[in-house]
Amino acid sequence: MQSVQDEQRDERERGGGRGDEEMLIKTRGDPKIKNGGAGAEEVEESLMMELTRLVQKVVKESSWWERRGVDCSILAAAFLCLPPAFLLLGSSRLLGFSAGVLLMGVAHAVITVKGTHLASHGALSESQAWGRFWAVFFIEICGSFSARAGIQGHIKMHHAHTNVIGLGDSSVWKVPFLPRIIYLFIAPLAVPIITPLVALAQLKGQSLAHILRTILMVTLGLYSQYWLLINVSGFTSPYGALLCMLVCRAMFSVPYIHVNIFQHIGLPMFSPTRRPKRIHQMTHGVLNLPRNPLLDRIFGHSLINCHVEHHLFPFLSDNMCLKVKPVVSKYLTEKQLPYQEDTYSSRLHLFFHKYQELMVFAPPITELVGVQ
Secondary structure (H helix, E strand, O other), X not given: OHHHHHHXXXXXXXXXXXXXXXXXXXXXXXXHHHHOOHHHHHHHHHHHHHHHHHHHHHHHOOOHHHHHHHHHHHHHHHHHOHHHHHHHOOOOOHHHHXXXXXXXXXXXXXXXXHHHHHHHOOOOOOOHHHHHHHHHHHHHHHOOOOHHHHHHHHHHHHHOOEOEOOOEOOHHHOOOOOOHHHHHHHHHHHHHHHHHHXXXXXXXXXXXXXXXXXXXXXXXXXXXXXXXXXXXXXXXXXXXXHHHHHHHHHOOHHHHHHHHHHOOOOOOEEOOOOOOXXXXXXXXXXXXXXXXXXXXXHOOHHHOOOHHHHHHOOOOOHHHHHHHHHHHHHHHHHOOOOOOEOOHHHHHHHHXXXXXXXXXXXXXXXXXXXXX
């Protein structure tokens, strides 16, 4: 359990036209940046520090409700939807049963996507003890994955090395042998089955206590839902209950996979030995999707329309990412730094027509002239 909080503490400390040829992005403005060297590093550090001060000012002026309450209430609402969902799943009428499936699917997505993401960043509580508890509860019991492996992969790799080749380049989402139709629209439906299997594979080399805890927590989460379907919803067939679990858990798997690839793959990728400073790394390698009334609440603002803000300040909750968004976008625009945005349909069109280039072939390495 202690290791989970260690990962979260590391995270808080860090809180801070594509073609076949390598992209060359020139930075204009201060001659120190053009010439590189120590002067460029000082300028880049001052940019990030200045933006951090602006964001911290907004955070300090915000109430607990804004900082954590809004997101906690959304998660609480998702849990409150579970009892009626189980009761509706026992309905003999198609409309009632369908409503139960929909309600269960939405609640499960909110808990396992938004909840696990916030818990992995320690954004649900300022208490370290509660932070450890929520990480295990959301990631292992609700999400059927290893809390330690999840935080290691997401915090220490994806966030620390965003779009760095071989480290945080999102290649974990690539399955080159799958055709584009299968990958984009069919394979994601198997995510509920694949997730616990990957969790078991991640336990190799871990301590016996950690292995036992993870297996126990994952089993508890899966069996609890199965038991409730049998004893509360009235399913008489074990296979029917398992199928219902799969349908509810896979309901938002397709947009979940899309969001994870749309906001990084296809953007500048960096060499581990020639990576830019943090503010340039995040502004060039991260993209925001537009506001979406459904996905904003199910996945969270930090995964949809505030992904740039989330990567710059990963310790913030979803609601706080939304609140600092105007500050961040205005600052980056004033400093002539990228603030990348694109629509869901546009990214889907791009990935559908350039699937081989984006998801099969190795990406080109970007050089940011004068800032590396």
